[in-house]
Amino acid sequence: MSKVVLITGGSSGIGKSIGEFLQEKGFKVYGTSRNPKNYPQSKFPIIALDVTKQETISTCIAEVLSQESTIDVLINNAGAGITGPIEEIPDIEIKRNFETNFFGPINVIKAVLPTMRKQNSGLIINITSIAGYMGLPFRGVYSASKGALELITEAFRMELKDFNIEMTNVAPGDFATNIAAGRYHAPILDSSPYKEKYGRSLKMMDDHVDDGNDPREMAEAIINIINTKSPKIHYKVGAFMQKFSIVLKRILPDKVYESLLMNHYKLK
Incomplete structure (x- = not known):
């Protein structure tokens, strides 16, 4: 099956890229959106869900279970940018x-765990961010929310070992997506002491997204994880230098790494 x-x-x-790719490979895919009616051309069913509203989480899970009686894989992908x-x-x-970015995924996880525990199987994939491995200037809140999800996943894994849930x-x-359009951007204020550097950094962030990799790369990584018997705790997907930045953070002195980031974002 x-x-x-x-x-x-x-x-x-x-x-969307992950869902379409998995469906092509024979998986039964359900996606979610706060406004499913806006996506009548979706290649897989879209169910109403707002991760910040518990009642919609419960209703969504119940709807999938009523049609399929099981949820084998949960991919916590819903998220929001902020600068x-x-x-x-x-x-x-x-x-x-x-x-x-943090409480929403936790509550969706809580909603699927009883089913996965009952079936004695399940895989939960949390989509975080390379930004969650470091405090990035003018993206600090985003880095913190994604970093928190990375850490709580480590704890969750150990608590779930007895139930055959990965x-x-x-x-x-x-990646080249529309995430920049959906971000909350603090306004660039004429009176702000951060005006010049924040404005410059904001443009750089948007340029990076426009020049990002093809989202299908993420989809291919996800299917490989699903087909892996014992998934690793952490995966990184993206351009080499972005992934390598995590390695540098681990091996370089803190202030040296901080200096590299400031140079990259033209903050000095």
Whole structure:
């Protein structure tokens, strides 16, 4: 029988690419969106779900189970970008980002665990970010939310060992998607002491996304993980230098690495 895969945020970008690729390979795919009616041409079913609203999580899981009676793979892909000087980002936006990028995936995981435990099998893939391995200037909130998801996955894995449920992180670098359009951008204020450097960094971030890799690369990585008997804890997918930056952080003195980042973002 085909494995049943649920992808949060499966209506566009990386989630859509993963869903279409898995469906081509014979998986039974369900995606989610806050507004499924906006995607009538989707190649796989899109179910209403807002990861910040518990009632929609419960309804979505129940709908998939009513049709398939199982969920073999959960891919926590729904997420939101956020940029700005930490000092100037409103608290409500910081909390909203964590609700989407951290608490949301946790609550979706909690909703599928009883089913996976009952069937004594399951795979949960959390889509994080290479940005979650380092505190990036003017992306600090995003780095923190994705880094938190990386760490809690490590704890979750150990707690789930008795139930034959696997969990892993996949950290993408920059991919050519519409993520920049959906980010919360703190406004560049004329009166801000960060105006010049934030404005320059923001343009660089958007350029990196526009020049990013093909999202199909992520889809190919995901199917390899699904077909792996014992997935690793962490995977990184993206351009060589983006992945290598994690290695550099591990081996270089903190201040040397900080200096490299500041040079990269033209902050000095």
